[in-house]
Amino acid sequence: MSVNDWFAASYAEAKGKFLDAAKGAGAELTSHPHPLKGPAGEDLALDVARLGPADAGRVLVTSSATHGIEGFCGSGCQVGFLESGLHRELPAGTALLHVHAHNPHGFAHQRRVTEDNVDLNRNFIDFSAPPPANPDYDEVHPWLVPASWEGPDRQAADAAILGYIEERGLFAFQAAVSGGQWGHPDGLFFGGQAPTWSRRTIEATAGAKLAGTGHVALIDFHTGLGPRGHGELIAVGAPGSAEHKRTLEWYGDAVKSPEAGDSVSAVVKGTIEEGYGGILTDTEATTIAIEYGTLPAEQVLQALRADNWLHLHGQVDSALGREIKTEIRAAFYGEDKTWCEDVWEQANALARQALRGLAES
């Protein structure tokens, strides 16, 4: 089996490859069925494969498809971990937990968001308190979501966006759009108004599988930012925190930090890492996101706008719908052989660094 074979062309194929590889590796499997179906009526689930001793004090967790369609990347790497036998190299007292498809609905429907248009990586906030404000997003929201995708509305919106970028720069626009917002359910990077099915399922899974663990290392896979095929390591802990220092010790100076301003990612709130950290209050956590580049940032943002419009106002099963789906897939899945090999090489090195870090902790 070559690296390319680990990567799939659909959610259903990815799930099949993951389950086959997990069974082949002798993993203990747990499946959490999603209440909705995929576009072809296929079953959706968050699947968990556990390998290693039952009483392990240290666990390496890998997770895919926090952002639905980005799951093509993470799933391919998880299949690679299983097929290449990472579980046979575990240090004593260490287990592996591969969490497949945090957001299976988005993965199957080739969307970044969940079934309720929620960015799962902005959903882990405290909903009993007022949500964070994002006035910069409020300003650009009308341009991101034009009423029609072709014609004067769209042209006016594009012109307004270009004006904003010329005045304040592309990264300022990206930060306004992607920082997360909790006031526009029809918008982009919407964090939701309650915990989604995915959040509730992740919390139940982490609570059941990781409670009492001394140290958890989490690697969450993402795509869509940065140079094509390059995986940027994004630290979660604030600069200067014990977790951030540990992240640098384990993974080296390549680690970037949105808070420090040197990452391709804007500062975001309500992330999945906060979610795992929030559940595992008595557990030491060392979390990292790896963000692989695909296409230039302008194209990725454009694909997200188009997909948002499509699911609000358009028809997926139309010529324009299919065109938009092709665009969003290319924006979040590099797919060709070179990209998959580049992705795997970095993922493989990262998992080994994580195991070494855990062993020395």
Ligand SMILES: [Zn+2]
């Ligand atoms: Zn992502």
